[in-house]
Amino acid sequence: MxxxxxxANLLLLMLVFVGSFTGCGSSxxxxxxxxxxxxxxxxxxxxxxxxxVETTKAPVETDDVTVRVEALKGPTTIGLVNLxxxxxxxxxxxxxxxxxxxxxxxxxxxxxxGKADIGxxxxxxxxxxxxxxxxxxxxxxxxxxxxxxCVTGDSSVKGVADLAGKTVYLTGQGATPxxxxxxxxxxxxxxxxxxxxxxxxxEIAALLAKDPNAVAVLPQPFVIAAxxxxxxxxxxxxxxxxxxxxxxECSIVTGVTVVSNKFLKEHPLAVDAFIEAHKASAxxxxxxxxGTAKLVVEQGIIAKEPIAVKAIPQCNICCxxxxxMKDTLSGYLKVLFDQEPKAVGGTLPSDDFxxxx
Numbered sequence: 001m002x003x004x005x006x007x008a009n010l011l012l013l014m015l016v017f018v019g020s021f022t023g024c025g026s027s028x029x030x031x032x033x034x035x036x037x038x039x040x041x042x043x044x045x046x047x048x049x050x051x052x053v054e055t056t057k058a059p060v061e062t063d064d065v066t067v068r069v070e071a072l073k074g075p076t077t078i079g080l081v082n083l084x085x086x087x088x089x090x091x092x093x094x095x096x097x098x099x100x101x102x103x104x105x106x107x108x109x110x111x112x113x114g115k116a117d118i119g120x121x122x123x124x125x126x127x128x129x130x131x132x133x134x135x136x137x138x139x140x141x142x143x144x145x146x147x148x149x150c151v152t153g154d155s156s157v158k159g160v161a162d163l164a165g166k167t168v169y170l171t172g173q174g175a176t177p178x179x180x181x182x183x184x185x186x187x188x189x190x191x192x193x194x195x196x197x198x199x200x201x202x203e204i205a206a207l208l209a210k211d212p213n214a215v216a217v218l219p220q221p222f223v224i225a226a227x228x229x230x231x232x233x234x235x236x237x238x239x240x241x242x243x244x245x246x247x248x249e250c251s252i253v254t255g256v257t258v259v260s261n262k263f264l265k266e267h268p269l270a271v272d273a274f275i276e277a278h279k280a281s282a283x284x285x286x287x288x289x290x291g292t293a294k295l296v297v298e299q300g301i302i303a304k305e306p307i308a309v310k311a312i313p314q315c316n317i318c319c320x321x322x323x324x325m326k327d328t329l330s331g332y333l334k335v336l337f338d339q340e341p342k343a344v345g346g347t348l349p350s351d352d353f354x355x356x357x
Contacts, residue, residue: 065267066095067274070107071120073100073301075220076144076255079282079317080120081295086277094273100299108132117263118274123253123329124176124336127344130353137258138355140275142325143282145316146240146252147219148177153212153232160184160242163193163215169204170217173197179339180239180252181217186339187246208233219254221302221311228307240316250331254316264355271355275321282319289313326354 071077077100086092099116101107104125110116111133120143121129129137156162163185172178178195185193198204201222208214212232217239227233243252257278264271285292293308302308320328336343 064095065270066097067118067270068097068099068116069118070099070101070110070116072104072107073102073299075147075315075317076120076122077299077301078292078296078312078315079143079285079319080278081281081292081299081301082284083277083281084299085295093277094270111137111260118257118259120255120257122176123256123332124179124343126256126258127333127349129258130349131345133260135261137260138264139256139258139325139329139353140271140321140355141257141278142253142255142318142320142329143257143278144255145318146238146243147254147315148180148217148239148252149220149223150215150217150236150239151208151223151226151233152215152236153234154215157215157236159237160188161190164190165192166215167194167196168215168217169196169198169207171198171201171204174343176254176336177217177219179336179343180243183335183339184239184242184246205229220315221307223314224307224311247335250328250335253329253332256329259355279319282317285312285317322356326356329354
């Protein structure tokens with residue numbers, strides 16, 4: 001504003017100075033014209049000043065802090081690998097330090113200890129973290145929706161209702177795979193389906209190789225790997241599709257991204273910059289599958305590129321933020337809570353758990 005006033009005053013002084021040389025014998029119409037010209041010039045000067053101020057505005061700040069990001073070697077990190085590659089090439093909008101781990105509990109421990117600022121974790125782990133991390137955490141985005149599929153060589157299994165009387169092999173005891181499947185069984189009124197848990201998806205893949213008629217629930221990309229190992233094994237149905245048949249209020253949420261509230265308070269610009277960078281990375285994962293597949297293999301998330309190329313489009317990679325994120329995640333956490341309150345830490349998170357701008 002001060003700049004505009006100074007420019008306007010200078011223009012007026014110049015016009016007065018010029019007028020003293022042209023004399024006072026001009027008519028009233030010429031005086032009026034001079035006044036109009038003066039007004040137009042001042043207006044132009046103000047506009048130019050405003051334009052100059054706008055063009056000299058700094059780009060969106062990202063903060064100089066290095067953001068420590070921890071993620072899992074699984075589908076929840078596929079949407080991040082393009083950002084990881086940009087950061088390695090010093091082409092990212094922000095400073096990042098990435099660490100890959102094998103379990104959500106490890107990320108939670110590091111965030112409790114203040115060793116990590118942002119973590120990509122299973123959705124229910126985020127809710128538990130909110131009560132465990134000093135000062136709490138906030139969810140900034142959903143990074144992965146449903147990735148669970150039922151696979152078997154048993155042609156009679158086409159939906160959840162067909163699991164009656166069967167044994168289903170799966171991983172994730174006490175986590176989202178178990179609670180999601182139990183919810184679907186409950187919704188269909190099935191009480192005689194036995195769940196047998198294995199520690200690793202590779203164990204289930206080996207079991208299917210020996211007995212194709214076994215019934216299993218696996219996450220991507222292990223589904224594609226299992227199908228590649230044995231042609232007799234088929235994809236029976238998606239748990240995500242089965243879920244949408246019985247619940248129109250929300251979706252299965254596999255993974256979310258959380259930030260410690262301490263870091264969010266101290267470095268909000270860095271957090272916002274990360275969200276935008278994560279969005280761009282996730283979008284690229286879906287649009288450039290082959291390029292992303294190479295990066296996924298480099299990070300050790302999937303062993304072979306052909307499997308990665310087939311699996312990525314079925315991993316429901318996203319970067320969902322704002323009110324849509326809140327509505328989707330809060331609905332799914334309610335489903336988990338109704339199944340087992342301890343699955344989400346004993347209580348449902350309050351509204352401030354969701355970072356909505």
